[in-house]
Amino acid sequence: MSTERPTNPEDIAASLHSAAIHLLRQLRQADAGSGLNSPRLSALSVIVFAGPITLGHLADAERVRPPTMTRIVNALEAKGLVKKCASAIDRRTIHLSATMKGKRVLLEARRRRIQSLASQIAILPPQDKKTLHATIAILNGLVRVL
Numbered sequence: 001m002s003t004e005r006p007t008n009p010e011d012i013a014a015s016l017h018s019a020a021i022h023l024l025r026q027l028r029q030a031d032a033g034s035g036l037n038s039p040r041l042s043a044l045s046v047i048v049f050a051g052p053i054t055l056g057h058l059a060d061a062e063r064v065r066p067p068t069m070t071r072i073v074n075a076l077e078a079k080g081l082v083k084k085c086a087s088a089i090d091r092r093t094i095h096l097s098a099t100m101k102g103k104r105v106l107l108e109a110r111r112r113r114i115q116s117l118a119s120q121i122a123i124l125p126p127q128d129k130k131t132l133h134a135t136i137a138i139l140n141g142l143v144r145v146l
Helices: 009-034 038-050 055-062 066-078 100-121 126-145
Strands: 082-086 094-098
Touching: 009 038, 009 100, 038 055, 038 066, 038 094, 038 100, 055 066, 055 094, 066 082, 094 100
Parallel strands: none
Antiparallel strands: 082 094
16 A cells, blocks of 8 residues: 555545544634624634725625625624724715623634634644645645735
8 A cells, every 4th residue: 555645636625624523613613602603703703803994895705705704793793893983984884893891702712613622633643733734834835825
């Protein structure tokens, strides 16, 4: 049996895709404590780290249609996690920003996901940790060009 690793880009992409989906599913379990589903948590993350942001830009960032994003934002606003403010330049434009409660919820959810992942990384052999660290740089490079 060969121990050679595949070099075919499609095989590597398929394996990476599968691993990423499984990893995200596992980490999503840590999100249960936030009280938010994945789309709401993702939108809140964009608002926290990129806000203030318009609904249209948020919909683009999340790759959903504006009516879908409106429902997500309205739910976040109802929970006191997001506030809407009219633009001083054009009162028809609404900017979304996170409330302090929204920032706390998001940062706590992020902390739980990181803690969950860190606990699994901690048990890896040192060489695997080094390989994983090097792989992150490669993945970040791929993300920039996608």
